[in-house]
Amino acid sequence: MNVSLYGISVWVLPVLIAITFHEAAHGFVARRLGDDTAWKLGRVTFNPLKHIDPFGTIILPGVLLLAQSPFLFGYAKPVPVNFRNLRHPRLDMVWVALAGPVINIILATAAALAFHAMPFVPAGAAQWTFDNLKNAFLINIVxxxxxxxxxxxxxxxxxxxxxxxxxxxxxxxxxEPYGMLILIGLLILLPMIGAQLGQNLDVISTILRTLTGYVIQALLFITGNT
Structure with missing residues (x-):
């Protein structure tokens, strides 16, 4: 039980910060570019309760974890953006979309830089702090x-x-309406079918893991952690 509680304590905070900043960044950039839909709905906020989706953030990852899925993923409540309100809809849509991943890379970089402050953390909190930073680094990159x-x-x-x-x-x-079904098919169903056929069809997960590995190594190098 203690291990389980400890595990939860070093994952919950990094996950909440990652998804909260990701979604708030979309709304913030959209507002700067002309659409205040998310702002009026109170979604440009660092309050994680505004961004948690009961199914996508809690139930889906939990079910996949219990089912020992080859790939674990979930999602937050999407920030509403009316692209027609943007000053340059097609181009501004790109900036709004990029805002989420960019802030996650910034958070991952901040976590990597914070590794250098570990010598100043009290011994009793050192392991917990390190595990939170490590998970924040990984979660934001993924x-x-x-x-x-x-x-x-x-x-x-x-x-x-x-x-x-x-x-x-x-x-x-x-x-777009079928995007989540496509993802489930590519990341979960296809590998399961491949396993039954004796074939490795887990191609997308392999590509994602490879790209994630490259980004991890690059950020560790840039932040002087190699």
Whole structure:
């Protein structure tokens, strides 16, 4: 029980900070670029309760964890953005979408820099502090990489819709209502089917893990942790 409680204590804070800053960043940039929808709804805030989605943030990751899924993921309550209110809708949509992953990379960098302050942490709190920083570093990188997958409604999908020529952007944008089903199929169902067939079909997870590894090594190098 103590191990379980300790595990929760070093994961909850990094997760809440990562998703809260991610969603608030979308709303903040949208407001700066002309859309105050999220601001009026109180979503440009660092209050995590405003961003937690009961299913996506709590139930889905819990079910996947219990089912020993090959890939664990979840999502927060998306910040509402009316792209038609943006001054330059297609281009500004890209900046709004990028805001979330960018703030996660900034948070991961801050956590990596904070490793250098560990000698000043009291001995009794050193392990707990280190585990929180380590998890914050990893969670923010994974969240940034995962969200940059080019599938709407993920941030990478909206970036692709904003940058691609209209003949390609339009059909991609129409996938948005089915984006979560596509993700579940690619990240969970396909690997499970592959396991039954004796084939490794866990291609997307492998790509994500590889990209995450590169970013981890790059940030550790940049922050002097290698």
């Amino acid at each position: 969240l940034a990489i995962f969200n940059m997958m080019p599938i709407p409604p993920l941030d990478g999908g909206r970036v692709a819709v904003g940058l691609l020529p209209r003949p390609l952007a339009y059909p991609l944008s129409r996938l």
